[in-house]
Amino acid sequence: MVNPEESMEITEMVCLESDLLDGQMKEVEVDKHKILLVKNEGQFSAVGSRCSHYGAPLVKGTLLGDRVRCPFHGACFNVKTGDIEDYPGLDSLPSYKVKTEDGKVYVTLNTKETKRMREMCHRVPEVCHTVILIGGGPASLVCAETLRQNDYSGRIIMVTKEGLPPFDKPKLSKAMNVDSERLLLRPKEFFQQHDIEMWMNKEVISVDTEAKTVTVDDNTVQHYDQLLIATGCRARPMACPGADLENVRLLESFQDAQDIHNLCAGKKAVVVGTSFIGMEVAAYLSDKAASVSIIGRSEYPFQLSLGADIGKMTMQMLEEKEVKFYMNDNVAEIRGENGKVQEVLLQNGGRLEADVVVFGIGVLPNVDFLKGSKIATDQRNNIIVDKCMRTSVPEVYSAGDVVSFPLAMRGDERVNIGHWQLAHAHGRIAGLSMVKKPTEINSVPFFWTVLLGKSIRYTGYGQGYTDIVFKGKVEERTFLAFYLKDDVVVAAASLNFDPAVACLAEMIANGKVITRVQIKSDDLGWLQLP
Ligand SMILES: Cc1cc2nc3c(=O)[nH]c(=O)nc-3n(C[C@H](O)[C@H](O)[C@H](O)COP(=O)(O)OP(=O)(O)OC[C@H]3O[C@@H](n4cnc5c(N)ncnc54)[C@H](O)[C@@H]3O)c2cc1C
Numbered sequence: 001m002v003n004p005e006e007s008m009e010i011t012e013m014v015c016l017e018s019d020l021l022d023g024q025m026k027e028v029e030v031d032k033h034k035i036l037l038v039k040n041e042g043q044f045s046a047v048g049s050r051c052s053h054y055g056a057p058l059v060k061g062t063l064l065g066d067r068v069r070c071p072f073h074g075a076c077f078n079v080k081t082g083d084i085e086d087y088p089g090l091d092s093l094p095s096y097k098v099k100t101e102d103g104k105v106y107v108t109l110n111t112k113e114t115k116r117m118r119e120m121c122h123r124v125p126e127v128c129h130t131v132i133l134i135g136g137g138p139a140s141l142v143c144a145e146t147l148r149q150n151d152y153s154g155r156i157i158m159v160t161k162e163g164l165p166p167f168d169k170p171k172l173s174k175a176m177n178v179d180s181e182r183l184l185l186r187p188k189e190f191f192q193q194h195d196i197e198m199w200m201n202k203e204v205i206s207v208d209t210e211a212k213t214v215t216v217d218d219n220t221v222q223h224y225d226q227l228l229i230a231t232g233c234r235a236r237p238m239a240c241p242g243a244d245l246e247n248v249r250l251l252e253s254f255q256d257a258q259d260i261h262n263l264c265a266g267k268k269a270v271v272v273g274t275s276f277i278g279m280e281v282a283a284y285l286s287d288k289a290a291s292v293s294i295i296g297r298s299e300y301p302f303q304l305s306l307g308a309d310i311g312k313m314t315m316q317m318l319e320e321k322e323v324k325f326y327m328n329d330n331v332a333e334i335r336g337e338n339g340k341v342q343e344v345l346l347q348n349g350g351r352l353e354a355d356v357v358v359f360g361i362g363v364l365p366n367v368d369f370l371k372g373s374k375i376a377t378d379q380r381n382n383i384i385v386d387k388c389m390r391t392s393v394p395e396v397y398s399a400g401d402v403v404s405f406p407l408a409m410r411g412d413e414r415v416n417i418g419h420w421q422l423a424h425a426h427g428r429i430a431g432l433s434m435v436k437k438p439t440e441i442n443s444v445p446f447f448w449t450v451l452l453g454k455s456i457r458y459t460g461y462g463q464g465y466t467d468i469v470f471k472g473k474v475e476e477r478t479f480l481a482f483y484l485k486d487d488v489v490v491a492a493a494s495l496n497f498d499p500a501v502a503c504l505a506e507m508i509a510n511g512k513v514i515t516r517v518q519i520k521s522d523d524l525g526w527l528q529l530p
Pocket residue numbers: 134135136137138139140159160161162169170171172173202203204205230231232233251252277366369399400401402418419420421423446447448449450
């Protein structure tokens with residue numbers, strides 16, 4: 001049945017009521033648009049079928065109650081309203097009318113609505129209240145959007161050192177040569193449309209929490225009523241001789257990624273660091289550089305975070321692409337001629353020819369501008385926040401990679417976690433605190449890394465794990481790894497085992513404790529994998 005054209009509404013029968021059991025979902029089509037149909041407690045609901053992050057088919061995710069979790073990177077959506085409830089991604093899903101008649105299920109689609117941004121208010125010039133957001137990453141962006149979604153009509157200023165509005169940083173090490181416009185999380189016009197002032201290429205150099213001002217490197221002093229510090233982290237520089245030579249690079253910005261791509265094409269690249277950034281960069285360069293060598297301090301890559309077995313497997317993946325590993329080693333010196341890199345000397349006595357050296361050896365929190373302020377930081381220089389992202393100073397909030405916060409799933413243990421998804425979640429909580437709707441952070445960490453087109457997914461917080469139990473076979477590159485501490489699963493990682501990690505994240509989010517006994521069993525029925 002096709003409704004009058006002007007309403008753009010189309011209703012079609014999509015299935016029989018009996019086709020779905022309670023707790024099941026199905027992808028159906030109305031007018032060639034794919035829709036996710038869900039049955040829960042006898043009620044049907046229908047929402048967009050593609051995740052608003054990178055478009056994963058949600059039907060392959062995990063459904064628990066009224067929430068579906070994306071199999072790829074863990075974003076969660078309410079299946080009744082379509083609202084995004086956990087990240088990554090910014091937008092919600094469209095939701096559609098469903099009716100049942102004579103045992104048949106009908107869905108009505110509005111063809112204009114295939115994406116849904118939560119409604120946002122505008123600035124009212126008479127409202128004399130200013131929020132400053134320092135940093136232009138996802139934590140700041142989500143905070144700004146949360147403010148506008150919650151009727152905040154004051155002034156919002158986002159100050160960022162970058163020359164771009166918020167962009168998809170995880171892509172920098174996975175698709176280094178991507179066009180900047182394609183990286184943006186929101187188009188440039190978005191900020192004008194929603195009255196969010198973008199102060200780009202500007203660095204905040206100090207904060208005075210008594211006077212409630214921030215000072216910017218162009219000497220502007222700006223008053224704030226509420227402040228968000230979401231300055232993230234910067235790449236840790238190497239302190240060896242020669243680290244200042246031309247063509248020794250760190251990966252932080254869009255321009256860094258472009259430079260590394262251009263400098264390494266057809267040249268000898270040496271990557272230092274075998275954790276996420278180093279391994280992704282080495283994988284990316286493997287078919288572009290003349291040679292790629294990678295240096296790591298442990299026996300295998302990712303050894304501390306993912307364990308030796310997975311590390312060994314990733315090493316083999318890259319070795320198959322002719323990447324050469326120098327493990328249990330480190331850089332002693334970088335030598336060059338005319339200011340340019342020529343070779344890398346290793347602590348174990350080795351010598352690698354090099355045209356470019358890329359360091360991916362960890363990060364440092366961006367808090368130098370807070371020196372002398374009363375905003376409390378911990379021993380590692382992370383800003384201390386409570387569960388509502390409040391710092392030690394009233395009306396100053398902090399979010400994202402720069403904070404240490406109480407992690408609900410680990411009994412409020414104070415942690416610092418640099419995940420894309422968590423930065424979004426923090427930004428939302430900070431925004432809600434600012435509009436006096438305090439909500440505690442209870443997001444379960446979710447992370448992914450991509451090597452040669454293969455995604456390893458990870459959920460939880462594995463710090464201090466004592467052993468790993470595997471399902472599947474790591475050497476066959478199809479596995480699910482459970483990380484245990486005190487006989488309880490604290491984290492899980494997978495490759496080619498979707499949506500296991502999303503299922504586990506959802507179970508942990510619902511307060512379920514997963515024990516050694518459960519995972520030792522050969523029957524993974526409790527995971528409810530489709
Ligand atoms: C190359 C790369 C790949 C990654 N891949 C993944 C991945 O695959 N999965 C994943 O989960 N996470 C990944 N991450 C981590 C993820 O990008 C971060 O967790 C996330 O960006 C943190 O968001 P944030 O808002 O806290 O800070 P950021 O995104 O770091 O943004 C902070 C911003 O503040 C600006 N800034 C700093 N100091 C000042 C100042 N004084 N004044 C003004 N501006 C300032 C910085 O320039 C920066 O733009 C990756 C990170 C990098 C660098």
